[in-house]
Amino acid sequence: MKSSRLLFILPPFLFATILLAANMNSTENPSDDPTSNTHPTESDENFDKMMAVLTHQRCINCHPSDNIPKQGEDSHPHYFGMARGAGNMGFEAINCNACHQSENNDYSGVPGAPEWSLAPESMKWEGLSRTEIAESMLDRARNGGRSPHEVLERLTEHALVLWAWAPGIGASGKPREAPPVPVDEYIEAVKAWFEAGAIIPAE
Amino acid sequence: MKIAFTINGQAQSVDIADGNTPLLWVVRDILHLKGTKYGCGKAACGACTLHVDGEAIRSCSYAVKFAAGKDVTTIEGLGTRENPHPVQQAWMEYVVPQCGYCQPGFIMATAALLEKNPNPTDEDIDNNIVNVCRCATYVRMRKAIHRAAELKQSTSPTTNQ
Numbered sequence: 001m002k003s004s005r006l007l008f009i010l011p012p013f014l015f016a017t018i019l020l021a022a023n024m025n026s027t028e029n030p031s032d033d034p035t036s037n038t039h040p041t042e043s044d045e046n047f048d049k050m051m052a053v054l055t056h057q058r059c060i061n062c063h064p065s066d067n068i069p070k071q072g073e074d075s076h077p078h079y080f081g082m083a084r085g086a087g088n089m090g091f092e093a094i095n096c097n098a099c100h101q102s103e104n105n106d107y108s109g110v111p112g113a114p115e116w117s118l119a120p121e122s123m124k125w126e127g128l129s130r131t132e133i134a135e136s137m138l139d140r141a142r143n144g145g146r147s148p149h150e151v152l153e154r155l156t157e158h159a160l161v162l163w164a165w166a167p168g169i170g171a172s173g174k175p176r177e178a179p180p181v182p183v184d185e186y187i188e189a190v191k192a193w194f195e196a197g198a199i200i201p202a203e
Numbered sequence: 204m205k206i207a208f209t210i211n212g213q214a215q216s217v218d219i220a221d222g223n224t225p226l227l228w229v230v231r232d233i234l235h236l237k238g239t240k241y242g243c244g245k246a247a248c249g250a251c252t253l254h255v256d257g258e259a260i261r262s263c264s265y266a267v268k269f270a271a272g273k274d275v276t277t278i279e280g281l282g283t284r285e286n287p288h289p290v291q292q293a294w295m296e297y298v299v300p301q302c303g304y305c306q307p308g309f310i311m312a313t314a315a316l317l318e319k320n321p322n323p324t325d326e327d328i329d330n331n332i333v334n335v336c337r338c339a340t341y342v343r344m345r346k347a348i349h350r351a352a353e354l355k356q357s358t359s360p361t362t363n364q
Contacts, residue, residue, distance in 0.1 A: 079247065080247070080333040081329070081330065081333060082333075083330070085330075091327075091330045091331045092316060092319035092320050092327075092331060093259050093312060093315040093316035093318075093319055093320070093331040093332075094259065094312070094330070094331050094332075094333055095258075097258065097260070098246075098252075098258070098259055098260050098261055099246040099260075099261045099264050101264075101265060101266065101269055102269075103266070105223070105225075105246075105264045105265075105266060106223070107223065107224075107225050107244070107263070107264070107266075108225070108244060108245050108246050108261075108263050108264035109245060110245070110246045110261075110264040171245045171247075
């Protein structure tokens with residue numbers, strides 16, 4: 001008697017359980033729901049690595065939102081009242097190259113790299129979220145008219161960007177902090193992120 | 204390594220083991236031009252300011268190898284006792300220096316500014332002349348900079364360079 005009752009109860013219960021499990025499965029798998037982004041994809045991991053570098057002070061210090069270059073690990077305003085000035089290079093008689101040359105200077109602790117200057121005003125990244133920085137970076141109106149390929153080249157090949165991993169010593173003689181991702185890993189991640197379509201994840 | 208450049212209008216060549224040696228050290232210790240001063244050694248105070256191809260640079264933070272083939276001017280080459288540069292003339296008129304140590308840097312920075320901006324406003328002066336003077340001669344310097352601009356505009360450039 002009991003077993004015959006179970007025969008009536010179990011099938012609907014099992015069906016409901018299977019439906020529920022299937023439904024849960026579909027929401028957990030981002031590939032089944034393109035709008036879902038609850039779990040990181042490989043592209044997201046590459047994005048994370050890239051942004052860990054681009055939001056580091058070695059990059060952000062020269063992408064100010066207030067036209068004042070920043071310095072140091074604490075990103076304090078550049079000493080001596082330095083500001084963007086004309087051409088992103090400071091003022092007429094005291095421009096970036098009054099102190100910064102194309103190489104680090106270990107005698108004075110002044111950093112240097114080719115094309116040392118502030119990023120253009122359209123590339124203000126300071127204070128932006130990771131996604132806002134990525135959007136800015138891919139927007140031709142703000143990125144200097146660069147195609148995605150040109151942005152990729154800039155991010156992975158330009159000496160001023162790669163300087164971040166060889167930032168020299170500071171005025172106190174201590175080495176400056178490099179970004180948290182090794183340079184090879186960063187380059188690989190940036191290339192992979194662009195190859196995967198440069199998808200900016202939701203945050 | 205041998206590094207050749209022009210300094211105060213004269214061709215010069217130095218033989219130096221480390222091309223990264225600051226230009227300041229070469230100017231003072233090898234070429235014995237002592238007018239350019241060592242202040243902080245960190246490109247912060249401006250006492251070591253001189254001109255490379257007409258641009259004011261902090262010579263304590265400028266590797267001598269970068270001077271190769273360029274035209275260097277120090278305070279000794281700016282003017283003469285008989286024919287001072289307008290900035291030097293204005294400095295004398297306003298008796299700007301107190302201890303005087305930082306003044307060559309200020310004079311070189313001002314001379315570079317007037318080449319780019321012949322009539323600087325107070326704001327231009329604040330933005331461009333960021334050297335440090337421990338005697339706080341800034342008030343007299345500001346007056347002297349405006350006076351130098353007047354003098355420079357009233358004299359032929361050929362008589363002062």
